[in-house]
Amino acid sequence: MHFSKMLIPTLREVPADAEAASHVLMLRAGYVRQLASGLYIYLPLGIRVMEKINRILREEMNAIGAQEITMPVLHPAEVWQETGRWSEIGDEMFRLKDRTGRDMCLGMTHEEIMTWLAVREIRSYRDLPQVWYQIQEKLRDEARPKSGILRTREFLMKDSYSFDADEEGLEKNYKLHADAYHKIFSRCGLDFFMVQSDPGMMGGATSHEFMAPSPAGEDDVVFCDVCGYAANVELALSNPEKIEIMEWEFxxxxxxxxxxxxxxxxxxxxxxxxxxxxxxxxxxxxxxxxxxxxxxxxxxxxxxxxxxxxxxxxxxxxxxxxxxxxxxxxxxxxxxxxxxxxxxxxxxxxxxxxxxxxxxxxxxxxxxxxxxxxDITLAKKGDTCAKCNALIRIERVIEIGNIFMLGTKYSAPLKAFYLDEKGEEKPIIMGSYGIGPARIAAAAIEQNHDKDGIIWPKSIAPFGVEILPLNVKDAGTMKTTERVYNDLTAKGIEVLMDDRDERAGVKFKDADLIGIPIHIIIGEKNLKEGLIEIKDRRTKEIMKVKIEDTIEHIASSW
RNA sequence: CGGGGCGUAGCGCAGCCUGGUAGCGCACACGGUUCGGGACCGUGUUGUCGAAGGUUCAAAUCCUUUCGCCCCGACCA
CATH class of the missing domain: 3.90.960.10 (YbaK/aminoacyl-tRNA synthetase-associated domain)
Structure with missing residues (x-):
């Protein structure tokens, strides 16, 4: 891809409305633009990152036997009325009427609709288990959209739903999802962990959240380094600091x-x-x-x-x-x-x-x-672990995924029943599992950036390599650039070539901002000795390499 | 929804207190010099001062209303 043909509107100055590092950098590096509060446009670089993440999501979901389908974003009210959430959920749900006056809403999650489908298509224990997922927009009229793409009113979500005949089946699917989520977040290059969480309005008994440590996060998590206890402060148990007892008379x-x-x-x-x-x-x-x-x-x-x-x-x-x-x-x-x-x-x-x-x-x-x-107090620094009494740690995190055991919360009211081996009618046991791809991207930036810009993990970078020909008017430079570009492309590596007629400094600055992990710098001086430079965006280390060895070096570090 | 802040050129901001022809930097266009870390010189273009109403001879500036955006809190399947 040629830089000059791509819309990459980098910004020299920090936009006034942005606070979080990921927000500032995504705006400055030309990944997103804001349309209104909580509504974002993804520019070409932004789309590439999202697609990288979605590809990983699909691979890992397919690997546990989940099947991709799609659901409408516009829902009739009746389904939501049957589970009671039409009235339980307040202003956060976008509601509207169609031309005939029928109540409708925009989907903020899809338990109801997935269950609606299960009601119609699952009859027998022989049809179970099923795991269905989609990567679709969700709409929520958030009370306070914030931190760029971290909390928006319209956002992409990978949500999967498991349907089982019994609790053991649910536990199995729950575990499969937990494992898949570990793989997904590891592959995306995130520092993260799984914690116990409050099921909240999702209902159900057991739920866990996947959390990426970052000061830009909105949740606090309690950790015990000794026994491994990890829970959202929303439910974390802890023992307050012990105090010496005073023998006062009343x-x-x-x-x-x-x-x-x-x-x-x-x-x-x-x-x-x-x-x-x-x-x-x-x-x-x-x-x-x-x-x-x-x-x-x-x-x-x-x-x-x-x-x-x-x-x-x-x-x-x-x-x-x-x-x-x-x-x-x-x-x-x-x-x-x-x-x-x-x-x-x-x-x-x-x-x-x-x-x-x-x-x-x-x-x-x-x-x-x-x-x-x-236990009715908020866990805080200085408390000790409820399980092993060691000192706990509290960390600020971004919620990047969650998994819920729903049980029959949706299948019972919507009458999603199946017939078991004995011909008895039983409710399907459900689970639901969500991941926000935009939050993965934002968390990746929060955890991987420096004063000059983004440092993408290779797996989700918009391109694998950026080539910087420093003088596009020099025929020798461009000849080598084309050669390296073609060789890398032939190897299946995605390359961004900065073919703009810009000064070297501008190209270096933009490349650092955009954050593609490897830069190949092609300048006239080195070229005279048959050399190009390979720069690691994270360490800023530069290696001079013979032109003909370029591909080998890149391939070996891949 | 409560508290705070901000809306002036594409971006970042000054001007407002104390009313009197709307400015600066960057960007953009043209010319020249420059060319490995956001170049320099010169010339030039760009504005319903968020919107509506009011006060006044005169409003970006004062008053009222309203809309939008950000931050803190509440909320957050």
Whole structure:
């Protein structure tokens, strides 16, 4: 491919709207352009990268017996109404009506439609298992598109769905997908790992996410380097730092105008770890008190799993329900249901005395109050592993893939049943598995770039080699360039030739920005000695090689 | 949806506070010199100042409304 014939609009300056490294570099190097918030145009270089990634996806999916099909992006509402998600999902779903007034939506995922197909085409246990996948656009009206192509409103997704007769079948397909995903992300040159995750609105019991470490990510993951425990902080279990137990006697202490843990802690000269933070929550079944240690944060999703939908009470509600101002509430003598973080079972604490401007010191959990004990705090630095007690690590990551065991969540309401060997009707057991190719590309850049530009892993680079003839007006240079270009092309290596009549500096800068892993530099001085240069984009090391040995050198480093 | 920031030439920005003929750099066009890390000199082209309404003799600038984009948070199959 000739550079001069390709649309590669590189930018010298950093676009004002871009923040994340991958976003800045994809714009500057001419891979994408933004149409509107969360909507991107992929330019020729961008398409090449996406196609490289998609090819790897297809190869690995086909290798586990998955079959590619395609699904419409426009869906009738009825299918989504049958599973209840039409009403469960809010503004994130793009909805519209067709000309006859029929409710429609744009597909944000395809469980319903895949199941719809399974309902019609799978009758017998003999038809199972099946794994179907597609690489198609998904549309979601994201509350906040961000970081370039990392979170967009329209995006490509490889989504596969497994259909099995029983749980063992599902587990097998789940494992096959987990293994395939490991291969896919390794082949794409990513640093990644698999963690336990919260199934969220997908439903189902077990799910894992594949995460690529990067400061541009949106999730935090807890790791234990000792036992290997890895989980999204959305559900990660951990033990807060242990504290020395103080043998205080129970007493009420005057704490005028001191309301927050910070204020009381300063006033009494006691570390926040010795406080119980009492929070009044309003759930569907009424008000209740949630207790966490003073240095901990309540984790809403964990609480959600215990009491269902809830919200924090307003200041007025606290006064109405508990009869005291928010800063002075505590667990002692409460008639409300109390859920408390498990770490509070041990120790002696300070908390609100349930009367204005007083706190109680010497509160002994179990004696002065009782509660339902759960892990309801957000895992944080300094906590120890819930499994092996080693110190945990927290890392920021980009979610690049996920796998869910769905069970019968979709097959039951949509009536996707099959007949087993005994002629009994049973629901199909399903799994769903997603990968975002654009996130692979973005994560690859986040993990592989330097101040000069992108450094693509070979497997997903838009071209294998870029040739830089420094002076296109020199006949000798161009003769050698053509020769090398043709030889490499004949070897099946994709080559970008910078045939523009530009100064050498411009070509070097653009080549570094674009990030093709190997550059072949052809200049007049070296040519006189029969040499060309091969440069490694990552290390910037340059090797001078005889013209006739070029192909061999490239091939051997492939 | 809450908080913050920004919309002026293709890109990056100044001008706004204190109203008075819209600027700078890059890019682009032409001429010349240059030619291995985003060259230099000269000449030139490019704008509904996001939009609407208002105040004023006069609005990029002040006021009101509105739209868009970015960041933080909430949310995120």
């Amino acid at each position: 007493e009420d202490v005057h704490t005028p105008e001191k309301r927050t843990v910070g204020e009381v802690s300063n006033f009494l000269k006691l570390r926040p770890e010795y406080f119980i933070k009492s929070l009044l929550l309003i759930s569907d079944s009424g008000p209740l008190l949630a207790l966490v240690r003073g240095d901990q944060e309540l984790h809403e999703k964990k609480v959600n799993r215990i009491i269902g939908k809830h919200r924090p009470a307003s200041k007025e509600e606290v006064r109405e329900i508990l009869g005291v101002e928010a800063g002075f509430i505590g667990p002692v003598n409460q008639k409300l249901r109390i859920i408390a973080d498990a770490c509070l079972q041990d120790g002696i604490y300070v908390s609100g005395a349930n009367k204005p401007h007083y706190h109680s010191k010497g509160i002994r959990p179990g004696r002065h109050f009782t509660a339902e004990w759960h």
